[in-house]
Amino acid sequence: MGTWQGALRPPVFRVSQPRPTYREPLPVRGQSVAIGGAAGAAWMLLFGLIFNGSARSYVWASLIAGLVGWGAAAVLARFGDRGVAVGVAASTGVAVAIAGILVAYRLAGGDWLLW
DSSP: OOSOOSSSOOOBOOTTOSSOBOOOSSOOOHHHHHHHHHHHHHHHHHHHHHTOSSHHHHHHHHHHHHHHHHHHHHHHHHHSOHHHHHHHHHHHHHHHHHHHHHHHHHHHTTOOTTO
8 A cells, every 4th residue: 555556657856855856758859849840841841832823822821731730730749749749830830920921011012912
């Protein structure tokens, strides 16, 4: 009855600390963030190169690819590598922001791209 019954290891206690120190079970590493960033950038570049006929098609393709990328990042964050999820979400977010800047620039000139 006095032994540890849980599936995980108990928290690590240091003598000098009054509170327990818990270990992160799935730490985010810089290498996996970089891999996710490269994968997200390649994903957005692929959509940008395929749909490069006009600014309107580029913006719509970027929005759709960004939503799909964010969905993949959410699935990775829940069931996979969280570092890759951070990289994918960051790079697709930057690409969607660039598309938003393009929409704002054209809107300042009097042209609404999304309709």
